[in-house]
Amino acid sequence: MQRLKTRSQFQAVLAGGTVGRTPHFALHRASLEAPVVMQKSSAPAATPVAALFVVHDLWMGAMVPKRWAKRAVTRNAIxxxxxxxxxxxxxxxxxxxHVVRLRASFDRKEFTSATSDVLKAAVRHELQQLFAGVTARSPATARQDGAT
Incomplete structure (x- = not known):
């Protein structure tokens, strides 16, 4: 599994569409046939610099905005x-x-500690529901071992 690193990778995946949702998370997916990054230069025609996803593999990214998780320790734990x-x-x-995006905050009255075991368990349970729901809906598109 590869991790998304650049802003353009995240933007391409978010433009791809939502494939699953839970009360706190959304899962976005984009095919690897994403457009090529174009570099603006003084030349009359823009030339491709590099593909967004150079390795044909599963790519994963996580977006946890400050808006929904105020403390850095909470964002990192999620x-x-x-x-x-x-x-x-x-x-x-x-x-x-794929990008998993936090789309709502966890109630601070219920989870008083920024990184409690209860919060981690709730996050983990909801993420398992999210991924299980997405994989159950698309078994035909699941990747095969050894496929290129």
């Missing part, structure tokens, strides 16, 4: 859970680029 759960569903997900 991102770790996203990458951990996505690794569990690695074989069932299709070869594509």
């Amino acid at each position: 991102k770790r859970q996203i990458y951990s759960v996505s690794a569990d569903f690695d074989a069932a997900l299709p070869v594509a680029a």
